Amino acid sequence: MDHPTYASPSTGTGIDPAPVAGLSGEVLDWRFKALPADAWGLTAEEYLATKPSLSGFGTPLLTLDAGALDHNLRTMAAWCAEAGVLLAPHGKTTMAPALWQSQLAAGAHGITLANLPQLRVARAFGVDRLMLANTLLDPAGLAWLARELTADPGFAFVSWVDSPESARLMDRALRAAGAGRPVEVLVELGGPGGRTGARDTRTAVETAEAVRAAPSLRLAGVAGYEGALAHDASGPALATVREYLRRLAALHRLLADRYETPEPVVTAGGSAYFDTVAEELAPLAQEFPGTRAVVRAGAYLVHDDGFYQGISPLSRGAGRTPLRSAMHGWARVVSRPEPGLALLDAGKRDLPFDEGLPRPQLVRGPDGPAGAAGTVTALNDQHAFLRDGGEAASLGAVLRLGLSHPCTAFDKWTLIPVVDDADRPEPRVTALVRTFF
Structure with a gap:
């Protein structure tokens, strides 16, 4: 099937x-x-x-x-459509299935989550397209995931991986669990002083090859998180973010002929720099037909009167509203x-x-x-x-x-x-x- x-x-x-x-x-x-x-x-x-x-x-x-929630839903949906990116909002912001439903109804491509307990909440409410912005190495968790994928043919899922060894550990646990469907994974590129993610292109490519060699995995794109590398909208911070995103785009180009799906994903973009993400990653869809550029902003729905009010692209002039x-x-x-x-x-x-x-x-x-x-x-x-x-x-x-x-x-x-x-x-x-x- x-x-x-x-x-x-x-x-x-x-x-x-x-x-x-x-x-x-x-x-x-x-x-x-x-x-x-x-x-x-x-x-x-x-x-x-x-x-x-x-x-x-x-x-x-x-x-x-209620009025602000509706305004933010419509504003972000319109911005993504104009920028040429898909939106998979980070569900960990709210962990509220009713709000996830409103985001999906407004055109969100799927929901992003950060760990296994969050995935289980989403599946309990029937979310059928999930991105795990993390590497899942827990054997019990991978066994549960394998069962979910087998039981629901319509469930679409992608995870991240940032080293050859983590790819091998995932594959070993999935095969031990008798996984019937391969798990799509994205190679995560990191940056110095950042969070997870391969710290250089060579490691990222080696990770991609380890994924291709794993029977239970499928290489489906590249991923990253630029928000770990900057914390304000100053010139130097924005330059750091842009340089990182260009490295991520270069990795996508390098792996373009190695993907095991006709629609590879390139994803970045928390709630602070999604405008720069769109500028650097959306053009890849023209360069490599089938590529899907996905941003994962989660805080946009609720926004705030503090940090995001000052740093959100839609507060800094990236949009009209x-x-x-x-x-x-x-x-x-x-x-x-x-x-x-x-x-x-x-x-x-x-x-x-x-x-x-x-x-x-x-x-x-x-x-x-x-x-x-x-x-x-x-x-x-x-x-x-x-x-x-x-x-x-x-x-x-x-x-x-x-x-x-x-x-x-x-x-x-x-x-x-x-x-x-x-x-x-x-x-x-x-x-x-x-x-x-």
């Missing part, structure tokens, strides 16, 4: 809608810290039918904005122990902090939102230190916070309310997003 290659056009929805829809029937209870107690005992669908307002939720809280932050934190002033200091009831267990601290945006009050002042200078596990918040940060006041880095926001919440408009005086909760970390 013929099986789809990772790069071949999809013939389905990309995800099984039934288990995603089934999440609306999950009974809500104390496990979900975002929810008020009056939701306990109801299903998600039943609770949303009561048209709850945000003021009924306690703090701390993380919310998503910028992305919008779709996530906000909400925290209450619970102490004013000394002049100029207020303590909020949200900390490291609730909000992201690795790429910048939360920023006060507004104070929610009975007369509508008002401007917020001050600076969050530190987070403890369950508290934020707000300096110079002024009288608006009175005891009991609820502040909306701008956040930085969605990847470390979602993992703190198993259920996230979606509001119709976070700028309204009284936002309504229109959906509940379930995550699986």
